[in-house]
Amino acid sequence: xTVEVTTLANGMTVATxxxxxxxxxxxxxxxxxxxxxxxxxxxxxxxxxxHMAFKGTTTRSARRIAEEIEAVGGEINAATSVExxxxxxxxxxxxxxxxxxxxxxxxxxxxxxxxxxxxxxxxVLQEIGAADDAxxxxxxxxxxxxxxHDQPIGRPILGTPExxxxxxxxxxxxxxxxxxxxxxxxxxxxxxxxxDAVVALVEERFAEFSTGTAPEEAFATWTGGEAREIRDLSExxxxxxxxxxxxxxxxxxxxQILATVxxxxxxxxxxxxxxxxxxxxYSISAFHWGYRETGLFxxxxxxxxxxxxxxxxxxxxxxxxxxxxxxxxxxxxxKAQLRAGLLMSLESPVSRASQIARxxxxxxxxxxxxxxxxxIEAVDREQVLRLAGEIFLGSEPTLAMVGPVGGAMGAEAFxxxxxxxx
Amino acid sequence: xTVEVTTLANGMTVATxxxxxxxxxxxxxxxxxxxxxxxxxxxxxxxxxxHMAFKGTTTRSARRIAEEIEAVGGEINAATSVExxxxxxxxxxxxxxxxxxxxxxxxxxxxxxxxxxxxxxxxVLQEIGAADDAxxxxxxxxxxxxxxHDQPIGRPILGTPExxxxxxxxxxxxxxxxxxxxxxxxxxxxxxxxxDAVVALVEERFAEFSTGTAPEEAFATWTGGEAREIRDLSExxxxxxxxxxxxxxxxxxxxQILATVxxxxxxxxxxxxxxxxxxxxYSISAFHWGYRETGLFxxxxxxxxxxxxxxxxxxxxxxxxxxxxxxxxxxxxxKAQLRAGLLMSLESPVSRASQIARxxxxxxxxxxxxxxxxxIEAVDREQVLRLAGEIFLGSEPTLAMVGPVGGAMGAEAFxxxxxxxx
Numbered sequence: 001x002t003v004e005v006t007t008l009a010n011g012m013t014v015a016t017x018x019x020x021x022x023x024x025x026x027x028x029x030x031x032x033x034x035x036x037x038x039x040x041x042x043x044x045x046x047x048x049x050x051h052m053a054f055k056g057t058t059t060r061s062a063r064r065i066a067e068e069i070e071a072v073g074g075e076i077n078a079a080t081s082v083e084x085x086x087x088x089x090x091x092x093x094x095x096x097x098x099x100x101x102x103x104x105x106x107x108x109x110x111x112x113x114x115x116x117x118x119x120x121x122x123x124v125l126q127e128i129g130a131a132d133d134a135x136x137x138x139x140x141x142x143x144x145x146x147x148x149h150d151q152p153i154g155r156p157i158l159g160t161p162e163x164x165x166x167x168x169x170x171x172x173x174x175x176x177x178x179x180x181x182x183x184x185x186x187x188x189x190x191x192x193x194x195x196d197a198v199v200a201l202v203e204e205r206f207a208e209f210s211t212g213t214a215p216e217e218a219f220a221t222w223t224g225g226e227a228r229e230i231r232d233l234s235e236x237x238x239x240x241x242x243x244x245x246x247x248x249x250x251x252x253x254x255x256q257i258l259a260t261v262x263x264x265x266x267x268x269x270x271x272x273x274x275x276x277x278x279x280x281x282y283s284i285s286a287f288h289w290g291y292r293e294t295g296l297f298x299x300x301x302x303x304x305x306x307x308x309x310x311x312x313x314x315x316x317x318x319x320x321x322x323x324x325x326x327x328x329x330x331x332x333x334x335k336a337q338l339r340a341g342l343l344m345s346l347e348s349p350v351s352r353a354s355q356i357a358r359x360x361x362x363x364x365x366x367x368x369x370x371x372x373x374x375x376i377e378a379v380d381r382e383q384v385l386r387l388a389g390e391i392f393l394g395s396e397p398t399l400a401m402v403g404p405v406g407g408a409m410g411a412e413a414f415x416x417x418x419x420x421x422x
Numbered sequence: 423x424t425v426e427v428t429t430l431a432n433g434m435t436v437a438t439x440x441x442x443x444x445x446x447x448x449x450x451x452x453x454x455x456x457x458x459x460x461x462x463x464x465x466x467x468x469x470x471x472x473h474m475a476f477k478g479t480t481t482r483s484a485r486r487i488a489e490e491i492e493a494v495g496g497e498i499n500a501a502t503s504v505e506x507x508x509x510x511x512x513x514x515x516x517x518x519x520x521x522x523x524x525x526x527x528x529x530x531x532x533x534x535x536x537x538x539x540x541x542x543x544x545x546v547l548q549e550i551g552a553a554d555d556a557x558x559x560x561x562x563x564x565x566x567x568x569x570x571h572d573q574p575i576g577r578p579i580l581g582t583p584e585x586x587x588x589x590x591x592x593x594x595x596x597x598x599x600x601x602x603x604x605x606x607x608x609x610x611x612x613x614x615x616x617x618d619a620v621v622a623l624v625e626e627r628f629a630e631f632s633t634g635t636a637p638e639e640a641f642a643t644w645t646g647g648e649a650r651e652i653r654d655l656s657e658x659x660x661x662x663x664x665x666x667x668x669x670x671x672x673x674x675x676x677x678q679i680l681a682t683v684x685x686x687x688x689x690x691x692x693x694x695x696x697x698x699x700x701x702x703x704y705s706i707s708a709f710h711w712g713y714r715e716t717g718l719f720x721x722x723x724x725x726x727x728x729x730x731x732x733x734x735x736x737x738x739x740x741x742x743x744x745x746x747x748x749x750x751x752x753x754x755x756x757k758a759q760l761r762a763g764l765l766m767s768l769e770s771p772v773s774r775a776s777q778i779a780r781x782x783x784x785x786x787x788x789x790x791x792x793x794x795x796x797x798i799e800a801v802d803r804e805q806v807l808r809l810a811g812e813i814f815l816g817s818e819p820t821l822a823m824v825g826p827v828g829g830a831m832g833a834e835a836f837x838x839x840x841x842x843x844x
Contacts, residue, residue, distance in 0.1 A: 122702075
């Protein structure tokens with residue numbers, strides 16, 4: 001597997017991986033701007049812009065965008081995250097030129113018609129409502145908000161009904177001009193693609209993409225704290241967060257391994273102890289999300305009101321135990337899981353294109369599979385144990401809960417349990 | 423692409439497709455029994471059995487099952503549906519023998535320890551609670567229940583707290599003996615696999631799998647009707663169902679095309695009219711699920727209380743318009759979407775293994791991609807229009823709603839709208 005990379009005159013990079021045994025391809029544009037790029041008055045604009053990109057260009061109506069890509073059986077989609085926004089198409093390989101044409105159209109020639117904008121704001125309000133109705137998703141927004149309180153990186157990506165309703169055409173074009181820059185945009189493609197052909201297409205169609213320098217973004221500061229919303233639900237949704245590590249940190253892979261050991265699969269400590277041995281929940285897991293200069297190490301679980309205290313005691317005990325000892329067998333399993341997960345993801349053009357794009361945005365170059373595997377392999381027990389101590393004892397935890405959580409222990413009580421055990 | 427098939431002495435079939443360019447494989451066992459195979463007192467037992475399969479065998483504890491597969495970076499998973507239950511592993515290709523060994527162990531040598539059973543019942547109760555808290559999922563359970571009222575095929579797969587708490591070891595072994603039979607079990611594998619090697623492994627490890635004849639299952643009868651649950655939510659979740667077609671029906675592909683035209687993508691009628699033109703919702707879609715002797719053609723949307731009536735009027739208008747006319751362009755788009763979706767799914771070992779298994783269970787043989795594409799191609803406008811009339815006017819609709827739906831129009835009023843327009 002070899003990724004070929006070309007940088008265009010406007011600063012955009014094109015990175016492709018040819019998977020010649022496939023019939024299909026994924027091609028997308030990843031822009032290194034997302035919800036954390038927003039000023040306070042812009043809260044939700046990255047996501048609204050992503051929606052509005054599909055609402056008509058100087059040459060295509062919204063309906064024509066949808067009809068053209070679906071007429072060849074393609075799919076076009078987009079997603080906004082904290083640090084990135086992506087627009088991508090899954091197509092049969094022969095339809096690659098059309099996908100580049102449409103993506104360039106929506107990213108450089110969108111009109112943001114005021115009437116369309118008003119309608120789309122209403123659609124996003126419904127999306128906000130649906131997100132609020134889904135406690136299992138909502139609790140993650142609450143976690144992020146509390147972990148990085150009152151900062152762009154902590155704000156829910158969708159925005160609020162008030163901010164979304166306040167946006168006009170000029171807010172969108174202004175945001176677009178400032179943030180959608182060649183220097184922080186990557187076109188990534190994987191599947192049956194030829195690098196030179198993709199470069200030629202992108203060079204022609206994205207000629208108008210802005211050059212310029214991206215504005216500085218505020219440095220995120222971990223705050224920690226507690227967010228609790230009492231709702232009449234069957235299950236309490238619970239998340240617990242600790243300050244994690246940046247994705248480019250030398251501890252990044254150790255943090256992934258730590259999350260895997262603690263709650264990464266059926267053999268993980270939380271799954272075995274809390275679900276299998278104590279039967280206290282259906283879902284429990286741990287994860288690590290890296291950001292540019294910080295990270296979030298989290299635990300998620302859901303359980304009934306009557307089991308909530310025992311579950312939190314159990315989680316505190318497992319977290320404390322992880323600071324004390326990790327054995328070679330579980331370290332080996334965690335590495336094997338990360339290794340196999342990586343190899344499996346290489347086989348899907350969608351996940352491969354997305355991986356390449358993120359590597360380009362983070363490192364400015366694609367990483368080889370071999371170097372990632374070597375980095376995973378190089379992590380040893382001492383590093384994971386040291387990191388566990390730093391993460392679990394070094395930051396004020398964040399506790400976010402929604403559901404029948406009126407009587408649940410608070411963040412301070414949790415820290416006490418942790419200290420007593422640790 | 424060629425699928426190789428071998429039938430074993432105990433009636434099991436082994437079907438594999440070699441994808442030699444991959445490093446990984448998916449191998450699983452699909453059993454043609456699911457929630458609709460349950461007697462009333464057994465409601466939820468298929469799903470509980472699927473959970474209990476991971477709780478220990480005569481040779482492996484629950485923990486060892488998890489540790490062994492994850493030690494090689496594999497993933498083992500299972501899912502229960504209305505007509506099938508599957509258990510599958512995603513592994514690096516060299517670990518295929520281990521996956522067969524573990525799957526055969528959990529499917530033929532599970533012990534169903536009473537203490538483990540009690541704990542797992544508690545876990546499933548939490549799963550039921552979480553499902554009840556997720557209105558976007560719950561509304562689909564309500565739809566199925568109302569569409570096939572008071573019948574096994576209509577009952578929620580998870581069971582109820584009461585039935586789940588009532589199951590003992592002998593209920594599980596009895597259900598297993600009656601339903602997990604070689605004659606309705608398929609081992610399917612896709613990825614870097616060799617047919618003969620898989621057959622040899624399965625032959626050896628699944629020697630104890632039961633032979634016998636599957637019991638007759640009740641014929642499902644469409645009832646239709648209305649289910650409405652008022653909850654204090656931001657969005658009303660709405661589903662509408664009509665009697666669909668069996669998966670082996672000559673109208674199966676026409677039904678998929680009809681669902682695609684009506685609500686299968688961004689260019690579909692419902693998306694364009696209700697979301698894009700009127701801005702009434704974030705998500706809206708149509709789908710068709712085939713079952714053995716019946717089917718469910720459904721529409722799902724979510725919207726705020728204030729927009730609910732307009733949304734339902736709009737859906738009635740689009741449904742009525744679909745009975746009257748479908749143009750060649752949208753027929754062509756729907757076919758292209760189904761064609762490309764099929765070709766994309768062929769590239770993933772997980773979806774390929776699952777496709778092959780379902781084909782074996784339905785047709786007793788794998789279908790070639792060519793014959794599926796030809797069947798899709800052969801559908802014409804007349805067939806889709808005829809089918810639209812039959813589906814939308816031929817059965818009593820089912821309406822299921824949850825959220826702020828106290829003032830929403832009922833199924834009868836919806837039918838009136840449809841008739842007035844039609």
